[in-house]
Amino acid sequence: MDNRIESPQDDRLQELCGRLRDMAADLDRPGAWPAEQLRLCSEYGVFEWFLSPDVGGQGWSEADVMRGYLELSSACLTTTFVITQRTGACRRIEACDNEELKARLLPDLVKGRTFATVGISHLTTSRRHLAKPVLRAEETAEGFLLDGFSPWVTGGPFADHILIGATLNDGRQILAVMPMDAPGVSVAPVADLVGLSASHTGPVQCDRVKLGREWLVAGPVEEVMKLGVGARPGGFQTSALAIGLAGGAVSFLHEEASKREDLRKVTEALHAEWHELRGDLLSAASDEPVCSTEKLRTRANSLALRSSQAALAAAKGTGYVVGHPAGRWCREALFFLVWSCPQPVMSANLCELAGLAD
Numbered sequence: 394m395d396n397r398i399e400s401p402q403d404d405r406l407q408e409l410c411g412r413l414r415d416m417a418a419d420l421d422r423p424g425a426w427p428a429e430q431l432r433l434c435s436e437y438g439v440f441e442w443f444l445s446p447d448v449g450g451q452g453w454s455e456a457d458v459m460r461g462y463l464e465l466s467s468a469c470l471t472t473t474f475v476i477t478q479r480t481g482a483c484r485r486i487e488a489c490d491n492e493e494l495k496a497r498l499l500p501d502l503v504k505g506r507t508f509a510t511v512g513i514s515h516l517t518t519s520r521r522h523l524a525k526p527v528l529r530a531e532e533t534a535e536g537f538l539l540d541g542f543s544p545w546v547t548g549g550p551f552a553d554h555i556l557i558g559a560t561l562n563d564g565r566q567i568l569a570v571m572p573m574d575a576p577g578v579s580v581a582p583v584a585d586l587v588g589l590s591a592s593h594t595g596p597v598q599c600d601r602v603k604l605g606r607e608w609l610v611a612g613p614v615e616e617v618m619k620l621g622v623g624a625r626p627g628g629f630q631t632s633a634l635a636i637g638l639a640g641g642a643v644s645f646l647h648e649e650a651s652k653r654e655d656l657r658k659v660t661e662a663l664h665a666e667w668h669e670l671r672g673d674l675l676s677a678a679s680d681e682p683v684c685s686t687e688k689l690r691t692r693a694n695s696l697a698l699r700s701s702q703a704a705l706a707a708a709k710g711t712g713y714v715v716g717h718p719a720g721r722w723c724r725e726a727l728f729f730l731v732w733s734c735p736q737p738v739m740s741a742n743l744c745e746l747a748g749l750a751d
């Protein structure tokens with residue numbers, strides 16, 4: 394049977410989300426990885442949403458992609474987060490001029506037969522204060538030699554390829570696809586995280602890894618991340634996932650409030666805020682922004698933190714027992730304080746936490 398979801402209005406999206414929601418608690422097990430969840434997403438055609446029909450995708454509009462992310466992330470944040478990293482790699486590859494690379498990698502990626510992820514944060518939001526880049530590239534006759542490490546790579550142990558960024562001596566940067574079986578590539582055992590541990594995020598080590606020019610996606614150029622499409626730090630998708638998480642917590646509050654009058658006022662206030670923010674996200678994704686991308690992300694972070702904690706307060710001690718979704722939402726909401734968080738968003742979050750006017 395063909396289960397492909399062809400629009401965010403398709404009933405099969407709710408069917409898939411129900412299945413992901415039922416499995417979400419399994420990901421709290423030590424060592425868990427959302428293999429079955431990703432297989433289901435592949436079966437429902439989720440990986441096709443983000444790529445154009447030329448490469449076997451469905452080419453959804455940015456607003457529809459956000460609608461999809463809102464639903465998926467309210468069901469299972471870990472799986473949705475892994476998908477964003479996978480999509481970041483796919484979209485950068487699709488947008489590049491390296492036709493051979495695209496033809497070699499995209500057909501398997503769009504069908505979910507292979508898994509790719511990104512190791513790019515050290516070019517934007519991680520280790521930027523250090524004098525020496527953590528991952529360096531040296532130009533050779535055949536291509537590049539990569540040395541150092543990429544500090545944050547989601548799903549590294551399960552990846553076939555990483556879209557990786559590295560910096561040359563003169564400050565120019567490259568983006569390239571690195572096969573995980575290239576000599577010199579290694580993944581250390583991943584550390585336990587406060588939330589989303591099942592995303593298996595951790596450093597990937599590159600010990601003088603030789604990459605031929607055929608793997609090059611962009612560069613060498615200054616600020617390579619500003620070229621083309623992909624995961625912009627603080628872009629819409631990070632906000633969509635935070636709003637999706639808040640949506641899950643608000644739905645839980647609704648269920649509780651239907652039996653408990655004392656929760657009604659708070660639930661209605663959080664629901665109204667969620668509804669407005671969701672609308673503002675979809676306007677921004679349709680090129681009609683009502684506020685800056687950074688303001689949207691700041692508001693999304695704030696709502697994710699407050700609504701998850703409201704869900705925990707409503708669930709009382711029962712919600713504090715590991716396995717209850719309210720406790721998990723609280724831990725997951727903290728992720729938005731650190732994930733792909735540009736300086737102005739971090740400052741605004743800190744001001745809110747300190748009770749200072751922004």
Ligand SMILES: Cc1cc2nc3c(=O)[nH]c(=O)nc-3n(C[C@H](O)[C@H](O)[C@H](O)COP(=O)(O)OP(=O)(O)OC[C@H]3O[C@@H](n4cnc5c(N)ncnc54)[C@H](O)[C@@H]3O)c2cc1C
Pocket residue numbers: 478510511512513514515518519520521522544545546547586589592594728731732733734
């Ligand atoms: C669960 C998770 C998954 C992620 N997945 C990915 C992924 O798949 N791909 C990807 O590319 N990225 C990923 N990231 C990276 C993420 O987007 C951010 O880049 C990352 O959270 C930045 O944190 P950092 O500790 O590396 O920051 P840093 O800025 O490097 O801070 C590290 C430490 O340095 C110190 N420090 C910071 N700033 C200064 C300063 N100005 N002066 C002196 N000391 C300072 C602080 O003590 C700080 O704890 C992920 C992050 C997390 C947490």
